[in-house]
Amino acid sequence: MKPEILLVEPMMPAIEAALDAAYTVHRLATAPDRDGMIAEVGPRVRAVVTGGGTGVKPAVVEACPKLGIVAINGVGTDAVDLEHARRRGVRVTNTPGVLTDDVADLAMGLVIATARRMAVGDRFVRAGQWPTGKLPLARKVTGKRMGILGLGRIGEAIAVRAAAFGMSIAYTNRKPREGVPYRFVASPVDLARESDILVVAASAGPDARNMIGRAVLDALGPDGILVNVARGSVVDEPELVAALTEGRLGGAGLDVFADEPNVPDALFGLDSVVLQPHQASATIETRTAMGQLVLDNLAAYFADQPLPTAVV
Numbered sequence: 001m002k003p004e005i006l007l008v009e010p011m012m013p014a015i016e017a018a019l020d021a022a023y024t025v026h027r028l029a030t031a032p033d034r035d036g037m038i039a040e041v042g043p044r045v046r047a048v049v050t051g052g053g054t055g056v057k058p059a060v061v062e063a064c065p066k067l068g069i070v071a072i073n074g075v076g077t078d079a080v081d082l083e084h085a086r087r088r089g090v091r092v093t094n095t096p097g098v099l100t101d102d103v104a105d106l107a108m109g110l111v112i113a114t115a116r117r118m119a120v121g122d123r124f125v126r127a128g129q130w131p132t133g134k135l136p137l138a139r140k141v142t143g144k145r146m147g148i149l150g151l152g153r154i155g156e157a158i159a160v161r162a163a164a165f166g167m168s169i170a171y172t173n174r175k176p177r178e179g180v181p182y183r184f185v186a187s188p189v190d191l192a193r194e195s196d197i198l199v200v201a202a203s204a205g206p207d208a209r210n211m212i213g214r215a216v217l218d219a220l221g222p223d224g225i226l227v228n229v230a231r232g233s234v235v236d237e238p239e240l241v242a243a244l245t246e247g248r249l250g251g252a253g254l255d256v257f258a259d260e261p262n263v264p265d266a267l268f269g270l271d272s273v274v275l276q277p278h279q280a281s282a283t284i285e286t287r288t289a290m291g292q293l294v295l296d297n298l299a300a301y302f303a304d305q306p307l308p309t310a311v312v
Contacts (some may be wrong), residue, residue, distance in 0.1 A: 008050035021216040055079020056308035069301045074287030078204035092295040092312040098289040099281035106280040107229045110253025113274045115139040120271045147195030150202030192219035204231035225251045232258040
């Protein structure tokens with residue numbers, strides 16, 4: 001008999017087909033009664049496949065006594081209780097590396113779109129206002145000072161792209177990185193004060209929650225731009241909304257939010273903000289590669305082989 005797995009959210013059709021070929025797949029997203037499904041199939045489930053933003057709650061893990069692996073289709077692990085998984089002896093994997101370029105690309109896209117007011121210009125043209133109106137001037141991108149919060153794989157890829165725009169680059173991390181040509185700054189507030197553009201690329205977790213608060217936003221200032229491609233929890237969202245609406249922050253390019261898919265209504269009317277629906281890794285190529293890595297991790301687990309990208 002095929003091992004039974006719980007698929008928490010949809011994946012690429014080709015990946016789901018591969019899952020169906022190898023496993024008995026219980027799709028939680030389409031279940032009329034999700035709690036009922038978990039209660040029914042949980043005792044037989046040996047693997048959970050989920051997204052990085054969705055994760056899996058400890059209660060679901062507890063409802064699956066035979067669970068051996070949680071395979072995350074994403075790089076973030078903050079939505080999975082890793083300590084609980086360790087105590088239960090449940091392995092956890094993610095999909096690092098394969099989404100680095102796409103997330104870095106979108107980060108730079110948000111930098112350009114926000115500074116150059118591209119979404120505003122698009123709406124201006126579509127509304128037929130060009131023949132009779134004129135847009136305010138935007139902000140230059142090339143040569144600006146970029147600060148990067150979190151110089152991991154994604155943060156470093158963003159820095160490479162920013163360097164091509166002639167930007168000076170500084171970063172803050174838990175500790176300085178060796179072998180990188182970028183300037184380390186000890187605190188987020190100091191980094192913001194010395195930046196025109198602050199890009200959030202840090203890992204989420206309890207220690208990073210609301211790391212970007214009023215002090216950082218005020219240090220970035222009324223001409224500064226915040227770009228977040230990490231997690232909404234890293235930014236104090238009410239403080240961000242207040243800074244934007246009060247003009248204490250110049251603009252923001254946001255791919256992630258504190259309570260997705262719910263976005264604060266106050267952001268919708270702001271021309272200084274560019275919004276995306278958590279799409280940084282959402283290309284055909286990358287989502288296929290991420291899905292393949294999920295398949296590889298599952299196959300390795302059930303073959304009792306080393307996991308390609310183990311977190312726990």
